[in-house]
Amino acid sequence: MFQILVSGIAACLLGLALTCVVRKVAPQFGLVDQPDGHRKLHRSATSLGGGIAVFLAALIVTVVSMAWYGGWLDLSWERQRMLLGLAIAGLAIVVVGALDDRFGIRGRQKLFAQVVIALILVGFGVNIQNVQIFSWRLELGSAGILFTVFWLLGAMNAINLLDGIDGLATTVGLILTTAIAAMAISIGRMEIALVATVFACSLAGFLCLNFPPASIFLGDAGSMLIGLVVGTLAIESSLKGPGTVLLAAPLAIWTIPILDSLAAILRRKLTGRSIYTTDRAHFHHRLMDRWKCNRKSLAFAALCCAITSFAGLGSVILNNDLIALITCVALLALLISFRIFGHAEFRLAANRFSSMGNSLLTPFWNKQGSTHHSSVRLQGSRKWEILWESLVEWAEKMNLSELRLDLNLPLVQEGYYASWKQSGRSEADREWRFTLPLVVSGNRIGTLFVVAERSQDTAAQDLETLLCLLEPFEVNLNKIAEEISTSPASVPAADSKSISPILPSLSLAEKTG
Template identity: 35%
Template sequence: MNKLYVLAVISIIISAILTPIVKRFAIKIKAIDIPKDNRRIHKKPIPLLGGLAIYFSFILTLILKTGELSRSEIGIIIGATIIVIGGFLDDKFDIRPWQKLLIQIASALILVVFGVRILLITNPISSSELYISVGMLSIPFTIMWVVGITNALNLIDGLDGLAAGVAFISAITIFIIALLNTRAEAAVLTSILAGAILGFLPYNFNPASIFMGDTGAQLLGFLLAAISMEGAIKSAAAFSIVVPILALGIPIYDTLFAMIRRKINGKPIMQADKGHLHHRLLDMGLTQRQAVIIMYLISAVLGSFAILAMQISTQRAYFLLTMIMIVLIIIAWKFGFFEHRE
């Protein structure tokens, strides 16, 4: 445990030192988010690329840890590097959606090549046969999971400190679950990631002096997706669906509701709107800080359910997830989350 705390502190320090440097770099190369439409909450230009500080903090701390890097850690580093390059290009040049998707798929395939993949899924039906082998579906399942979570984190990055804070809470949740499962590698990765986010967050919390940009939002989504396959499990190779879906609840449900909302209203799935949870909270008259803190609390509650799900039987965990999803859908319907807003 002491080693994990040390790694987290090192990661915090590196991230906190690098963030102002990255900010100056972003300004120098003119990687700046200039508010051009009414979807943007901020009113003045803010430098992007804050994700670079998180990336370098994560990578450097991981390399500095004692012992050789494992095969899966090398895969995560390579995949994260590809994601960051893609995010950087998007922040600077605003690349097309299909180009971003190709980069995300390439990063997911790197994980597959290095053995970070979904091989077994916990069985929601039988108590005698605990796991279901996905066989040839291992590769598409892994790609869909990684690409889905990567984009989900990117979609909620709409308020100062929101995506970073939610990612931090998710990382802490997976860290606790990894400890409970004695998954040392996942515990190391999440402690480092949590530290990297925490060092960056003071600069990104409202009023933000720097945004993480696609560079950071996609990186956090990718890393959480990858690490959850390593740590949110009940055996060395099985993927417990319930745990990461709850641990990463805010971005997953917000993205799911956005897709349903756009489908119901006849809008393209990828078309941006102002129907996300943070937009709704602002429409209720909350300030940015209040909206972000509420979403932090929701994320923490879902994280607590994820930890609970890890302690009960698989069938009960699936039942818990089902009940939570039903409650969330009813709340979303009642408060108009499926109504389109430009």
């Protein structure tokens, strides 16, 4: 334990020193994060490359400690090989991340690189062959390689998605690696405890300059490195036997990153967006919406991670997976019920299941003309439903089959999704579909999707019907979007009096009065 403590102190000091150096030289290599006024809202250009400093500090201290305390650790070849693989994979992910920070890499290219790096770790012995939760044991066999790669990919990208406010990814990584170090000590894996402690302390040194207001960022090199290291060490610290992972503990430790990633995927898939679409509806964005303070948001996120990490540690020490399960489910329920995070995604999923249930349970002879209508405020407080209700009334009068509206305004943290559908309204081979990107001041803020039956003699007449909808709709949409973009903090939520009717006969003031 004394050796681990000394190594941790050395890693913290070296991490701080290297961070100071990287912060100074990073701009000379173009490693600078510029605010863009859309998604990156920090006040001024900030150095990137914190991940390089963390990696070098952790690697140097770990190598020196292993050489100095080699006899104390008494590592087998298999464990030495795993640590060597982690070092090589860590170097590779830092290089990929640094290139992405400097030049930008397409999502698919980065994913391919992550798969290759995960396979490097598998080749060096990191492989989940079996998983066990409660008393259930699942033999993965050759599928274990796929499961391991999937786990590592999820780990790298989950932390990357969380890296959205000053100090968050660093703090989460510090808490998770500290919990892993304690888990490793409890099962006698002292080399894992050493690596986890050194990495956590390297992050602590970096956090001194990354704490809000940050003067240097991790960059993709750092966030993906944290995910890779924590994902690998979580596997190794949860081994019950050769290749057998007690799954409850690592899942508990990863609850918040996993929840954030799953919510993002669910939110984007259920609204018809690409999973690569950026938004400001992640866990940390919700916290910032609520408290308007980086440090308060960081403290709450750290508290949540600490709770789940202690639950994972307790499940290992007490050999009771229920501790992890109950704690994580209770935390998730609290986050959703108090509308802190996950409630919008929960409503989207509930609406989708409700629609599917109605479709399955309604007799086919009663489906003609039946309507399903749902709307979810994903983020913000603007009264987009007023605009949506006018669209629905127009759709009903024009006998449309389906209508969907998806709004995403990251800059002002507004999001809204609504759908309306009439069953049995048209035959599939007579339908026309129209997808309109909604653009305000050169920025795309959403999508309008329309389905209707060919009811006119010519396509031009059908399009004329559509234009009756689009022209007043876009005027109203531009009015609202430009108002809140100009002064999001002071302009009140748009009400019915500020929106012109879409139909000449439709007065929104009368509808909502």
